[in-house]
Every structure is written in C-alpha cells, then in structure tokens.
Amino acid sequence: MIFIINTSGTGLEFVLDGHHKAVAVEKQSIALPAAAENFITECGAKWTDITAIGVVIGPGSFTGIRMGIAYAKGLSLGLNIPVVGISAFDLYLAAAPDAFVAIDSGRGDFFVASAKHAPCTMTIEEVEVEQMKCPRTVGHKPFDLTLAPAIVAKKIEHGNVEPVVPMYLRPSYAEEAKNKNV
Numbered sequence: 001m002i003f004i005i006n007t008s009g010t011g012l013e014f015v016l017d018g019h020h021k022a023v024a025v026e027k028q029s030i031a032l033p034a035a036a037e038n039f040i041t042e043c044g045a046k047w048t049d050i051t052a053i054g055v056v057i058g059p060g061s062f063t064g065i066r067m068g069i070a071y072a073k074g075l076s077l078g079l080n081i082p083v084v085g086i087s088a089f090d091l092y093l094a095a096a097p098d099a100f101v102a103i104d105s106g107r108g109d110f111f112v113a114s115a116k117h118a119p120c121t122m123t124i125e126e127v128e129v130e131q132m133k134c135p136r137t138v139g140h141k142p143f144d145l146t147l148a149p150a151i152v153a154k155k156i157e158h159g160n161v162e163p164v165v166p167m168y169l170r171p172s173y174a175e176e177a178k179n180k181n182v
Helices: 028-042 062-079 088-095 123-134 145-157 173-181
Strands: 002-006 012-016 019-023 052-058 082-088 100-102 111-115 117-122 136-138
Touching: 002 028, 002 062, 002 145, 012 028, 012 145, 019 028, 028 062, 028 088, 052 088, 052 117, 052 145, 062 082, 082 088, 082 145, 088 111, 088 145, 100 123, 111 123, 117 123
Parallel strands: 002 052, 052 082, 100 136
Antiparallel strands: 002 012, 012 019, 100 111, 111 117
C-alpha cells in the first residue's frame, strides 16, 4: 500500500488503498500525526502494511510543505520504506497531460508548468500568451490526489526516487528581504 500525504494547502489530505480523506484543521503541525494515524486505522490498515510514502512537495504553503516532507521522511525512516516526492504539477498533468498548469501564487503571479514548460513562475501577461500553446489550462481547481499512488508506483518502478526536497519556484519572503538589504 502506498500512503499519500498532502500538506501543501491549509488542511491535511491523505490517500491510501482507494481511500481518500481531506481534513480541515487549525494547526497542521499539531494535527498531522493524529490525523494520519486515524486515517490509517479508518482504512483498516496498519503502519506495517505501507510499502511506500508519497508526499506533495509543492508548490504550495511554504511551512506546510516542509512539515509534510519532514513527517513523511520520519515515517519512511521508521518503517524502512521509500518516500517519493510528488509535485502539484505531476498531479495536474497526470489528469490532463496536454494541459498548461497555472496555479495562482497569491503574490501577483502564477506557478506554471506543462509538457513544454519546466516548472517556473510567470506574470499574468506571460500566462495569457503561453497558455494558448496548449489545448487547455488547469490549476484553478484543486488537483486530484487519488492519482498520486500510481505516480509514486511508476517513479519507484522506474528507479526515479530522488531525495525529497521542497519545490521552491522563487525565494522565500526572508530571502527576498535579505537580498533587498544586500
């Protein structure tokens, strides 16, 4: 069984063996361990049934992504199983391979990717031009996390298991402030 963890938004989201659950929480860091344990139990599984962990690496909430990755890595070490990073772009493009993915960053630009574009940031003007090169644009609705186990299984099967690190497409607020003062 492949256990999927998503902390890239404001809540928690899990997938395991055909089960899917989204949980609204006030503090992800406090709720994550208990919510994960409850989800595993609700699915009728045990931690020892899990053969791999997938975790969303971004783009999304800076703190949420880092926390989810840390938790997934801790589980991976304790269970001696692989942990595999999945981007939101992987999920969108699994559902619509020919799409242009444009995710509003909340900071006046967009996180984008497609079969023709490596993940990056673009202004609205750039998005308006580049999205026309693809038959459709996605990213304005949530991605389908239930596609993640197949993506993780494929990455493991093809030996495409790289160290799991957050997907940063731009500097953090702290890095931007530091660069302004240099």
